[in-house]
Amino acid sequence: MIEPLRRGSVIGILGGGQLGRMLALAAARLGFKTHVYSPAGDNPAFAVCHSHTQADFGDQSSLQAFAGACDAVTYEWENVPVDICDLIETVCPVRPGPDVLRISQDRIAEKTFISGLGIPVPDFHPAGSLSELEEAAARIGRPGVLKTRRFGYDGKGQTGIKDATVLADAWNAVGGQPAILEAFVPFDREVSVIAARGIDGTIATYDIPQNLHENGILRSSTVPALLKPRTAGRAREIASTLLESLNYVGVMTVELFVSTRGGVESLMVNEIAPRVHNSGHWTEAACHVSQFEQHIRAVAGWPLGDTRRTSDCVMENLLGDEIFACPELARLPGAVVHDYGKAQSREGRKMGHVTRLKLRK
């Protein structure tokens, strides 16, 4: 049996953005110190952690010193280079383990892995070159979505393939990088499962939010999602299967498409994120143990927490200058606001969020 981290232990976090910040705040409440490692930039997590290192991910000596200063390390970002985690693992545990990064950083590896577990994913085909894209389009048919294999987030690095799309244009649109062509899924809803697995193998899932995207960026998450109980149960099962097959420790997010035909709902996994997720921010306001605390509990070897909700809610992202509305939003009954403390507001940048709770009395 692995002992839980002692109080006062240092949890390292790779990445200094808002997710790292919220993880650091949660860790503080449990009596842990945090050490955030992040390259130069606006790192809002630095303001709330016990110590920080500002250095590139390629800086071996800084990484060594960081690993030596931590009792366990986690990350806020699935595109942390895997070799960094391999290096850190020689010094202290990395949770979740680096294996899941190898899978989630490569859309082809990810979809191959998931479908290999018997979990439905959209049809896909590699598109490593324009000629392979042509072959892929012939097999998959149209419409489809061309995505770079690596480093996509918030809708970046992807383009639609419609009937009239010239494939060479699409190939250029994603930068001529190794890509994947996925069949377009005519989904009715997008939902996600925020799930956690503890060191002892226990699994806990939160109620499922329904997510609305605009321009590839999450706009809002509404809890609970409009799902039949059987479908919600199936979504949780999918998340559990993924967690177990990866021997995962921490919070994982599974994004799913829901399609309805003849009154029957079916699910397909869109992608997985080996981390806390924007669509789980409402847990901070509506649950006793947030996704951030849940992740820290798992990383620290603590038992997982109670995922029950106190109320229905809607979480809305505050993008760009919307953040300046915080004091007014805070006036609304049942509104819980969160400002990430980022120095610069830019159009479309995630600056904070507000969760509106539907209070019972």
Next chain:
Amino acid sequence: MIEPLRRGSVIGILGGGQLGRMLALAAARLGFKTHVYSPAGDNPAFAVCHSHTQADFGDQSSLQAFAGACDAVTYEWENVPVDICDLIETVCPVRPGPDVLRISQDRIAEKTFISGLGIPVPDFHPAGSLSELEEAAARIGRPGVLKTRRFGYDGKGQTGIKDATVLADAWNAVGGQPAILEAFVPFDREVSVIAARGIDGTIATYDIPQNLHENGILRSSTVPALLKPRTAGRAREIASTLLESLNYVGVMTVELFVSTRGGVESLMVNEIAPRVHNSGHWTEAACHVSQFEQHIRAVAGWPLGDTRRTSDCVMENLLGDEIFACPELARLPGAVVHDYGKAQSREGRKMGHVTRLKLRK
């Protein structure tokens, strides 16, 4: 109208203990930076604030620099020397204003002020010397409680006067300092009102906890207190009267004795604390806006938040080595644990707390 502090503003906090720490965590969530000022010692707030100054309260140049770095200043401790706050106020606003400190730091001034508003307090008489104590005992009668006028907390600096007590012994027991003799109140329950007043004069109060003390230290707070609705309403009115008469900004705590005679409940104010309070820690787990966020909202000139509760609960302090039970307590359904991150555990020292929520489903 006073404008709210802009996002990214710096809120100064005098005192680096657990209350300062929880205030800093709440401020971070609202997008504020915090600067904690505290003398040398185990200052758990330092680990989660944006910047800190470790210096004595008598260090004028450090105080000047601190005031110059802040956009507003508050405190976690009612015994902050008033002249410090007067000094800081020449540079930036101090909220709550220093006037309340003048009152709450002196038990005689406090009781005189409160009773002057028509609010019941225990009979009291100054005991500035042994001979004045003898006069006080003759007037008040026995049993009574002898308390130092200043710097009492967690039951320190007080002693009971029973029928057999030799007054000279009692006088020595409180160190021969200026004191106050209060009539002993044969109360049935101790409760407290955590109340807040915003810059716009709005008042919000939380549901009332019932508090249990052991050896002068708060052991647990249970919400809601066993009170008739009329009594609870009267307690809230008392808190509102105090807030308004002080033109107060921030969270204030009013500790009350409840006595029942012939089925009729009556209230007396025991003391007030111009700050967030241990008996309000449950708000962090059971309310959407905790007492800490509420205080920061007021200090920042934001609207006050919704004080409604999601569930009944019991908050228990974790004293000394009880803190090591956190991972096990965290396993219980509906348990929300908080470890203050203090380096050293000592017998009776407040190290953390756990709130047990009575969940509805």
